[in-house]
Amino acid sequence: MAVGLAKDKSSATSAQADLSDPGYLKIRDLIYQISGIYQPEEKLYLLAARCARRMNVVNAKTPAEYLEHLTVRGNREAELRLLLNEITIGETYMFRSPPQLEALRTVVLPQILEAKGKMGFKRLRIWSAGCSTGEEPYTLAMFLVEESDKLLKGFTFDIMATDLNDNSLTAAKAGIYGEYALRNTTEALRRKYFKPVDDKKLQVTDQLKAQINFDRVNLSDNSKMLFLKGMDLIFCCNVLIYFDLASKRRVVQHFYSNLLPNGYLFLGHAESLYQVDDTFRLVHFPGTIGYWKPSAGYKDGGKP
Ligand SMILES: C[S@@+](CC[C@H](N)C(=O)[O-])C[C@H]1O[C@@H](n2cnc3c(N)ncnc32)[C@H](O)[C@@H]1O
Secondary structure, eight states, rough: OOOOOOOSSSSHHHHHOTTOOOOHHHHHHHHHHHOOBOOOGGHHHHHHHHHHHHHHHHOOOOOHHHHHHHHTTTTTTHHHHHHHHOOOOOOTTOOHHHHHHHHIIIHHHHHHHHHHHHHOOOOOEEEEEEETHHHHHHHHHHHHTTTTTTTTTTTTTEEHHHHHHHHHHHHHHTEEEHHHHTTTTHHHHHHHHHHSSSSSOOOHHHHHHHHHHEEETTOHHHHTTTOOOOOOEEESSSSGBBBBHHHHHHHHHHHHEEEEEHHHHETTTTOOTTTTTTEEEEEETTEEEEOOOOTOHHHHHHHO
């Protein structure tokens, strides 16, 4: 399920909701203001279903009453966080985009490592922004550990993996996965980087976990975004699809200033920065695209 409003199974609750109630629009606008996630009017029934769960828990009888819990009551911040946990559901799996890894192997990393090496820097910083339950950062960690004696020889790396959803982050830190998440993961990698939990689940080894720092970051929190500088690579895949143009632009501008010169931003397979941003340079790779932040001496029209 993509981020934004998940299809809700409790159709009874959504069917009962009065979608013309202006309270839902106010809750929709509040979510947008806080998270950048925009829910069009035709999807309000999904929002109503998600709110219904929290409304039941806090015993709010109407959207207006629930809005009070979100905006006025003492525990409003906690309640908003719990609602955001309901709303953002992250479909993801390991090795979701092999062409991105191939682009890293063949072009992106050689280019970045050469430039960093010349300046005497030996550490790579990577950010998985909107990491959901952790499959994307663990994939990157496996890929980079596999490359550590080859491409990355002499370099170390750290991965920061962030999300808005507390439940997803808890699952990511636990690192326990079933066949759905692991369907693209080879037997060799399963044996090397996972240990069995039971006959259906595998858990990421502590060594691999040690490569990643998980943290809660709301991509629409400008004050936090200002402090995440010095990245070589940012992966923000399948996250911005439910943001509107204004929030996409804000987040992408932060990514630009958070990347070091020569760094790359990767988005999801169906996403692009067309009409969102023209500061990055679009770079085509087989089966994927990346967005490059030009190095200091770059002249427009040249190749990255
Ligand atoms: C579809 S998942 C993508 C997971 C992974 N990047 C991938 O492509 O497989 C989208 C994730 O974005 C997160 N997200 C949505 N809005 C966010 C925001 N404002 N700040 C941080 N994370 C957000 C959701 O919680 C969800 O886990």
